[in-house]
Amino acid sequence: ATSGMNAKIADLDKSSVYCPADGDKHLSVFSNAPVDNLDTSMRAGTRGPTSIADPVARERISHFDHERIPERVVHARGAGAHGTFTLHTSLEEYTCAKVLTKVGQETPTFTRFSTVLGSSGAAETAREVRGFATKFYTQEGNWDIVGNNIPVFFIQDGIKFIDLIHSGKPEPDVALPQAQTAHDSFWDFMSLTPETLHMAAWSLSDYTIPRSYRMMKGFGVNTYVLVSATGKRTFAKFHWKPHLGTHSLVWDECLKLGGQDPDYLRRDLADAIAGGAFPKYEFGVQLVSEEDEESFDFDLLDCTKLIPEELVPIKWVGTLELNKNPTNYFAETEQVAFCVSNMVPGIDFSNDPMLQLRAFSYFDTQLSRLGGPNFSSLPINRGVCPFISTARDGHSQHRIQAGPHYYPNRFQTPNAGKCPHGKGQNYATSEAAVKEAALADPETMTFAPHKVEGLRAKQRPPKFADDYTQAQLFYNSLSEVEQQHMAEAFAFELGHCDSRQVQETMIDRFNEMDHDFAVTIAKSFDYEVGEPKHPNHGKKTTGQQPISMLDSNN
Numbered sequence: 001a002t003s004g005m006n007a008k009i010a011d012l013d014k015s016s017v018y019c020p021a022d023g024d025k026h027l028s029v030f031s032n033a034p035v036d037n038l039d040t041s042m043r044a045g046t047r048g049p050t051s052i053a054d055p056v057a058r059e060r061i062s063h064f065d066h067e068r069i070p071e072r073v074v075h076a077r078g079a080g081a082h083g084t085f086t087l088h089t090s091l092e093e094y095t096c097a098k099v100l101t102k103v104g105q106e107t108p109t110f111t112r113f114s115t116v117l118g119s120s121g122a123a124e125t126a127r128e129v130r131g132f133a134t135k136f137y138t139q140e141g142n143w144d145i146v147g148n149n150i151p152v153f154f155i156q157d158g159i160k161f162i163d164l165i166h167s168g169k170p171e172p173d174v175a176l177p178q179a180q181t182a183h184d185s186f187w188d189f190m191s192l193t194p195e196t197l198h199m200a201a202w203s204l205s206d207y208t209i210p211r212s213y214r215m216m217k218g219f220g221v222n223t224y225v226l227v228s229a230t231g232k233r234t235f236a237k238f239h240w241k242p243h244l245g246t247h248s249l250v251w252d253e254c255l256k257l258g259g260q261d262p263d264y265l266r267r268d269l270a271d272a273i274a275g276g277a278f279p280k281y282e283f284g285v286q287l288v289s290e291e292d293e294e295s296f297d298f299d300l301l302d303c304t305k306l307i308p309e310e311l312v313p314i315k316w317v318g319t320l321e322l323n324k325n326p327t328n329y330f331a332e333t334e335q336v337a338f339c340v341s342n343m344v345p346g347i348d349f350s351n352d353p354m355l356q357l358r359a360f361s362y363f364d365t366q367l368s369r370l371g372g373p374n375f376s377s378l379p380i381n382r383g384v385c386p387f388i389s390t391a392r393d394g395h396s397q398h399r400i401q402a403g404p405h406y407y408p409n410r411f412q413t414p415n416a417g418k419c420p421h422g423k424g425q426n427y428a429t430s431e432a433a434v435k436e437a438a439l440a441d442p443e444t445m446t447f448a449p450h451k452v453e454g455l456r457a458k459q460r461p462p463k464f465a466d467d468y469t470q471a472q473l474f475y476n477s478l479s480e481v482e483q484q485h486m487a488e489a490f491a492f493e494l495g496h497c498d499s500r501q502v503q504e505t506m507i508d509r510f511n512e513m514d515h516d517f518a519v520t521i522a523k524s525f526d527y528e529v530g531e532p533k534h535p536n537h538g539k540k541t542t543g544q545q546p547i548s549m550l551d552s553n554n
């Protein structure tokens with residue numbers, strides 16, 4: 001050591017080399033070699049400059065420097081739990097997915113609840129839509145239901161998602177999340193996009209401020225398709241219902257809790273699971289045959305509409321129990337990658353234009369959020385069924401893959417053209433081959449061919465046009481006190497807008513839903529509301545369609 005100071009080798013502590021006994025657990029850095037001193041970096045002399053030659057100090061600092069990864073672009077704040085899904089009623093008539101047909105089968109799951117717009121450190125009690133995403137580790141691959149606690153969405157087409165989210169995210173200049181202008185931009189977007197009104201009504205209701213994740217409903221929102229073993233296709237909406245019932249905070253509690261305990265919801269969830277009070281949810285489906293697709297006033301492909309339970313009751317088929325807290329928040333809750341395109345044979349997309357763009361978005365964002373194309377083999381994302389894949393290499397490959405990296409090959413897949421696992425999903429690609437395979441062996445078809453036709457168009461389908469009827473349906477379903485809470489929420493939100501124009505346009509929008517509601521709000525803003533707008537105003541029924549909604553929880 002020649003630091004220029006007066007350190008002499010003789011002055012230094014020359015203790016013997018650290019060498020733990022065989023089998024002893026030792027402190028280490030990346031290479032796993034034993035390390036005895038994590039307190040002092042290597043220096044030139046005792047008081048000289050720190051040496052870059054010290055691999056222990058260097059690697060420790062370097063790993064720390066790279067601990068953070070990008071937070072999710074939406075739903076950044078979340079809490080997760082492992083669980084078990086048990087099927088009690090078979091859906092065999094509608095789907096060949098084993099997770100929905102084998103009664104009594106227990107499927108391991110991981111569920112993540114979230115808020116949407118807040119950053120990963122935001123308060124959990126904000127008035128926000130909540131995410132309810134569940135990954136089922138089935139014997140046929142992973143199946144994800146990536147849903148929310150509100151049954152409808154703000155917009156009908158994924159192309160608008162970026163503007164919807166930008167309007168509610170922090171201001172682009174000074175990043176104030178709850179500032180006046182953030183309220184302005186959100187309500188500006190809402191008031192100029194009438195299809196948002198139905199979900200805006202839900203968002204202003206008590207549904208968006210759950211008392212606990214254990215007391216919150218979940219909805220798949222988009223319309224999916226179940227495919228039976230014979231290729232019959234049935235439209236499906238997915239539902240979760242908490243065994244504890246649905247309960248909310250009131251706004252005053254949210255404001256106080258947001259200051260006292262911004263982690264309130266994740267604490268409640270973790271404490272309940274640690275204490276053995278495992279949250280449980282019933283899983284249900286609403287089913288509509290392909291023949292009945294056109295029998296509603298609304299379009300099944302429009303995710304700003306729900307299917308009223310009076311028209312199509314929910315069939316409850318299984319129970320989810322959350323029974324284990326994560327061991328490591330980052331490795332599990334943060335690195336979990338939900339994607340609506342994670343599906344198993346027997347479950348398929350509908351042509352819902354939101355769903356189809358979502359199927360692209362999740363995988364795409366996870367490529368950058370989780371550092372390259374191998375995130376599906378991170379421990380929390382790995383499937384539990386055996387499979388053969390010819391995907392190879394890429395950043396952070398977590399598996400040591402053996403065998404051919406091409407398909408078909410004579411070693412693993414002698415039955416070329418058939419899927420190597422399961423009952424023989426057909427990989428035929430030409431239209432003729434698909435038809436032939438369907439005719440030859442309908443039972444084995446897991447991708448059932450179905451007709452797709454039409455001119456290429458960028459047009460809103462005609463039945464997407466009614467922006468207000470279901471908002472009114474929702475409003476009529478609320479009790480008096482719930483309606484009052486909603487009016488207060490709206491007055492609070494609009495009260496934080498600077499722009500008079502935004503306030504007035506938004507009140508006019510709500511006049512399309514319910515005249516009396518709009519008049520109540522308008523009073524706080526000294527505004528004169530026009531005549532009732534909606535043709536159903538004051539009516540109790542609209543004929544075929546219900547005017548208020550059943551709440552199967554109550």
Ligand code: HEM
Binds near residue numbers: 369
């Ligand atoms: C998360 C995009 C609509 C529910 C995300 C993420 C993106 C995204 C990029 C972050 C994913 C990640 O980093 O892992 C979109 C787009 C949509 C859309 C482009 C519209 C086209 C919806 C809808 C729902 C929903 C309609 C509810 C049914 C969720 C949930 C999460 C999420 C629950 C959090 C998942 C988790 O806990 O990791 N979305 N989303 N999204 N989205 Fe969407």
